[in-house]
Amino acid sequence: MVQKTAVVIGANGAIGKALVNQYLRLNYQVVAISSVKLNVAHPMLNKFITDYSRDNIQDLSNRIARIYPGTAYITVCNGLLHTKNNMPEKKIETFDEAYFSALLQANAMTPFLWLQAFMPHLLSTKTPCVFTALSARVGSISDNQLGGWYSYRASKAALNMLFKTASIELQRRRCNVKLMLFHPGTTDSALSKPFQNNVPIDKLFKPEFVAQQLHELQTNRVFDGDVDYIDWQGESIEW
Numbered sequence: 001m002v003q004k005t006a007v008v009i010g011a012n013g014a015i016g017k018a019l020v021n022q023y024l025r026l027n028y029q030v031v032a033i034s035s036v037k038l039n040v041a042h043p044m045l046n047k048f049i050t051d052y053s054r055d056n057i058q059d060l061s062n063r064i065a066r067i068y069p070g071t072a073y074i075t076v077c078n079g080l081l082h083t084k085n086n087m088p089e090k091k092i093e094t095f096d097e098a099y100f101s102a103l104l105q106a107n108a109m110t111p112f113l114w115l116q117a118f119m120p121h122l123l124s125t126k127t128p129c130v131f132t133a134l135s136a137r138v139g140s141i142s143d144n145q146l147g148g149w150y151s152y153r154a155s156k157a158a159l160n161m162l163f164k165t166a167s168i169e170l171q172r173r174r175c176n177v178k179l180m181l182f183h184p185g186t187t188d189s190a191l192s193k194p195f196q197n198n199v200p201i202d203k204l205f206k207p208e209f210v211a212q213q214l215h216e217l218q219t220n221r222v223f224d225g226d227v228d229y230i231d232w233q234g235e236s237i238e239w
């Protein structure tokens with residue numbers, strides 16, 4: 001039996017790692033890409049290191065598409081919320097250009113550069129491919145009741161718009177791809193660590209649970225030419 005191939009980008013993050021393990025448990029051929037050397041070995045796992053530069057992203061995606069021409073799932077798990085110098089803004093006065101640029105880079109540009117780089121593959125492959133980026137509910141403009149977190153909200157909203165726009169083009173070009181923007185819910189990770197204090201224990205998900213949900217949702221996608229912006233339960237999120 002031909003094994004399905006799954007590519008996980010940002011594979012050293014909490015959700016990325018759990019997703020790699022989830023696919024391996026299901027006997028997939030897994031390609032894990034990260035900026036750091038991954039401390040995991042498995043006969044079905046192929047690992048690549050990236051610096052997330054445009055050239056490197058293009059080079060790696062070409063190599064991966066050559067080795068695994070029938071990739072079923074590509075998932076970009078990258079994301080950034082806080083940095084050494086900045087926490088999410090509570091006030092307009094704390095908005096910082098460098099922080100905003102870093103979040104735009106990690107949350108919007110990086111996932112879109114991977115989609116761009118895989119385009120030749122997505123246009124030519126006969127294998128339907130679900131291409132997922134990890135978004136967040138706070139990227140929804142209509143759902144924004146609380147305010148704050150300017151840079152994170154705006155970077156995820158930018159990601160959402162890039163994918164919505166891409167879905168229109170991909171449908172026009174009859175590309176055999178389904179785009180998905182996935183909100184994992186509050187998940188125990190380095191990214192959420194500083195904000196976990198007020199989260200009830202049953203609302204703080206384990207990355208393994210989120211990875212299972214994500215995989216389940218990927219397998220159930222309908223290739224209708226639209227992008228799905230959904231949470232871990234598969235519920236649609238208003239844009």
Ligand SMILES: NC(=O)c1ccc[n+]([C@@H]2O[C@H](COP(=O)([O-])OP(=O)(O)OC[C@H]3O[C@@H](n4cnc5c(N)ncnc54)[C@H](OP(=O)(O)O)[C@@H]3O)[C@@H](O)[C@H]2O)c1
Pocket residue numbers: 009010011012013014015016033034035036052077078079080102105106110134135136137183184185186187188189190191192
């Ligand atoms: N955890 C939550 O509660 C939560 C809630 C809503 C949405 N999300 C979204 O879920 C995704 C995964 O988050 P996580 O909780 O697994 O966080 P995490 O454990 O901090 O992992 C995030 C990963 O993103 C990559 N990354 C970090 N900085 C980057 C940069 N400057 N440029 C490019 N890539 C960078 C790294 O991947 P490598 O080390 O492998 O290179 C890092 O391991 C993110 O998009 C996040 O916004 C998370």
